[in-house]
Amino acid sequence: MTLYDNPLPVADYPAYLALRDAMLATALPYLGLGQERQWLLRRWAGNWLGHIDRRAATARLGEQPCRLQYIGRRVDNRWHWAWDDPAGDYPPEALRDTLRLKQYGEEHGIEWLTRSGWPIDLPGQYEALRALAVMLNDAPGYGQESAPGLLHALDQLLIRGVTHTLMTVYPEAAVPHGIPRLDLVERVVNDLAHHEGMNAAGQPAIEAYLATLPPQERIPVPADIRSERRPAHINYFPDAATVFTAAQPWLADHFLPLATFDLASLDPALGDVRLHLVKPLEPYEGYIGMETTAAHTDYCGTNWLAFHLEDDGTYRFLAEEDYFLGNNGDPEAATYFAEVRADYEARKQRYRESGFFGDVDDSGLPCFGKAAEYLPFLGGGGNWVDETPPPAFSIEGDPYDYDSAVDIRYQNHRFTCIAMTAGYDWGEGGADTMILLYEPVNRIALMTFDYT
Structure with missing residues (x-):
């Protein structure tokens, strides 16, 4: 040892x-x-x-x-x-x-x-x-x-x-x-x-x-006890070709694939599918989609974006590429996004060589970051509820109620909160909390983001 x-x-x-x-x-x-x-x-x-x-x-x-x-x-x-x-x-x-x-x-x-x-x-x-x-x-x-x-x-x-x-x-x-x-x-x-x-x-x-x-x-053990739940199979830093549909090759320019994992081991009712956790490069400032309102759809708006899980297991983005600012944003943003991507590539390479997907601090010790929470309790509050979801989705009840789980629906089918994680726990940049939700009937993956 x-x-x-x-x-x-x-x-x-x-x-x-x-x-x-x-x-x-x-x-x-x-x-x-x-x-x-x-x-x-x-x-x-x-x-x-x-x-x-x-x-x-x-x-x-x-x-x-x-x-x-x-x-x-x-x-x-x-x-x-x-x-x-x-x-x-x-x-x-x-x-x-x-x-x-x-x-x-x-x-x-x-x-x-x-x-x-x-x-x-x-x-x-x-x-x-x-x-x-x-x-x-x-x-x-x-x-x-x-x-x-x-x-x-x-x-x-x-x-x-x-x-x-x-x-x-x-x-x-x-x-x-x-x-x-x-x-x-x-x-x-x-x-x-x-x-x-x-x-x-x-x-x-x-x-x-x-x-x-x-x-x-003695008192009863709390029903909402914090416990570390993990899918049975997680593939970290998967290849973009296995995450994004070939019909939208530009998705790899705007998202960093973090993990692919099976849902059935978390909850069989979610279906025997594999879901993807991804991190958007944007925003540089503000919320993602905030400056591209003309490109919003019924599924993607300010601080909300959605994918359809295709039959081949890849994501199809439910808006066009002009939802992203890309090279039309702040010139300094391009430099920053290049740094974020370089850090991501270095971590991916380190993981493939050693099986470690964290960082190393100045003293040479690994920084594991906080592990993603799977099937977490998603209460109200936080600035992710400040932006209304795109028209295809609805929030039932009071979204600012901290004590009640938020009820987000599509065509009256309720989303399950699948994962919550900080973007910067996976490398440079990212929101304080990235929230991934999934609606299994229509196979919609929905993401929103919280910032402190």
């Missing part, structure tokens, strides 16, 4: 993902209990540490004086344990908790608890570390500070590139338990159900947490 190499070899990118999963699995019994303690601590004292005295290992949490135990720190997206720092960086007594974690790792053969230098840039890794630091040390909670917050307290560590420090926190006064337990349970379950970092660990973490409670304090 060479996760400690810098830069991280491409061959070990899968091991990096496996490390995140292993961390969550180790912390699974403690994720909910640790979060409950943190909520008690926050509600009583506050969120932020201040007046940190590194040499005395003391601080204030809100107005409450407390003692600190230094667990470790993040440096250039890699983890460094406090016990691995030079002698004198911390008072020896402030290393008790981090040494307990090291001992636990030695006793259970967990390498990442006994060595520094493994990468820590994936969702879920910090959640796992915090839970283990609190629960294995029976601490009241944790504190975190970035480098600016420690400017005067950890000056020597800053010189060596500290960007984030994790500490367990021990207030001098006992933390009161004045919050009704049921309120805490509901908060913890909600956090675990909807936290992006939990990924597939959300439901098991909730079940493990509820199992520690007496029956009268």
Whole structure:
């Protein structure tokens, strides 16, 4: 295992993902209990540490004086344990908790608890570390500070590139338990159900947490729990010829094919077909289609575009090429679109050579980006509802209702939200959220876009 190499070899990118999963699995019994303690601590004292005295290992949490135990720190997206720092960086007594974690790792053969230098840039890794630091040390909670917050307290560590420090926190006064337990349970379950970092660990973490409670304090597992759903078969960066109809060869000039996936494994009612997730190059500014209203159709308008899924499995765009500005837009846009396409081609080549479709940061670590959400809940709100859908489509009910799933229809057949993803998670450029919907009776794929 060479996760400690810098830069991280491409061959070990899968091991990096496996490390995140292993961390969550180790912390699974403690994720909910640790979060409950943190909520008690926050509600009583506050969120932020201040007046940190590194040499005395003391601080204030809100107005409450407390003692600190230094667990470790993040440096250039890699983890460094406090016990691995030079002698004198911390008072020896402030290393008790981090040494307990090291001992636990030695006793259970967990390498990442006994060595520094493994990468820590994936969702879920910090959640796992915090839970283990609190629960294995029976601490009241944790504190975190970035480098600016420690400017005067950890000056020597800053010189060596500290960007984030994790500490367990021990207030001098006992933390009161004045919050009704049921309120805490509901908060913890909600956090675990909807936290992006939990990924597939959300439901098991909730079940493990509820199992520690007496029956009268347990609540039902939320029906809308965040879970990582994936089609059984995904082909990343497919060839444009397999995505776009041969009758519209110009589509490859305006869209970047990201993935082709089967729908039946997500929901058999959607049909045994393969759908395509694509990213439009436009817009450079504003919404796509905003400046080409003369080319709008019943299916494609401002911030909305649609395809028909042909019998051969390709997309036919339901407007003509003049829907796009192309070379008629801002001269700077052409330069920008060339950069977007070049980045896309580089990622596609990297994927075909190594099976990795992300990016690499300045420290040589892979940036996986947030995975696309499949069959997500599509609530109202967001600026994607500010532009009325093209005439062929209708939105039933209040499109600004955050609590109700949006009902979009074509010829009275309802669309299913198939995928949501950020365009920039697949490379340079793109909307904050690209929304792909599908109506299986008429085989219409509909896209709209949200921007922050």
